[in-house]
Amino acid sequence: MFEIELKPEEFTLFRNYIYKKVGISLSEQKSTLVKGRLNKRLNQLSLNSFRDYYDYLISDISGEELTFFVSAISTNVTSFFRESAQWIWLEGYLPALIASKKDKKIRIWSAGCSSGEEPYTILMFLQHHLPDFQSWDIKILATDISSKVLSKAIAGHYESKQVELLPKEMVMKSFDKVQVDSVLRYQIRPFLKQKVVFRLYNLITDPFFFKNKFDMIFCRNVMIYFDDVNRHELIEKYTRVLPKGAPLFLGSSESLTTHKETLKLLGSSIYQKI
Ligand SMILES: C[S@@+](CC[C@H](N)C(=O)[O-])C[C@H]1O[C@@H](n2cnc3c(N)ncnc32)[C@H](O)[C@@H]1O
Secondary structure, eight states, X not given: OOOOOOOHHHHHHHHHHHHHHHOBOOOGGGHHHHHHHHHHXXXXXXXXXXXXXXXXXXXXXXXXXXXXXXXXXXXXXXXXXXXXXXXXXHHHHHHHHHHHXXXXXXXXXXXXXXXXXXXXXXXXXXXXXXXXXXXXXXXXXXXXXXXXXXXXXXHTEEEHHHHTTSOHHHHHHHEEEEEXXXXXXXXXXXXXXXXXXXXXXXXXXXXXXXXXXXXXXXXXXXXXXXXXXXXXXXXXXXXXXXXXXXXXEEOTTOOOSSXXXXXXXXXXXXEEXX
């Protein structure tokens, strides 16, 4: 593999394009990261310059190269029961939610769900804490910009080292053991998976057509790449579909300096609609 230089004017092209298409705001310092992470791709495609790769990227109407580019420069890192303090908080909040739900309907949005650990954690949590779980009408909307991670989420196969960290009882209730290419994997059980609707959805550029409210929204570790304008607009949209009292979960390193009149910080990056 030979090293291809990324010229400043080429970086600007990528920067403008990626901001327009996905709302990701790449600072000047990210030039080295783009060069480093995309060099292999240029070699694979037998392209000699980043300008050629830019033309390739913008002419791909399938959007697959854009997905590849976004995956290369961002992170899909996730895990089951990430941000433990939030799950502890949710345990305390659950009785009030249950009491307010006479119709036994729960609707949750996992926005930027990556490979599915977050929506499946929500289900495992509810399965564990709702005594009559089966009698509830639960739907999780799980969305992401990347078709690659969504395919993983839909397959619902996880490595043993990831799943075996969970309590044994939970694993037995929520997963089936399967062999994938002669390797032991844990597959999320079908009756849980069918409660999740996975959708390809760009939080910045796709139309916000949601009319019904969500009982809670998880948007954790997603907005780290967004600039203030996009972050502000997205939070405003969330406040439109959260009823009074409902929580919005962000990543532990994320905090809001705006929307103080509509969202109250409860701690551990949990905000409540007021
Ligand atoms: C670091 S992962 C976080 C996964 C999970 N929420 C968690 O906290 O474990 C960030 C996810 O956000 C997705 N993402 C980034 N920009 C997005 C956008 N504009 N619209 C939708 N999803 C986006 C990425 O594809 C990635 O899967």
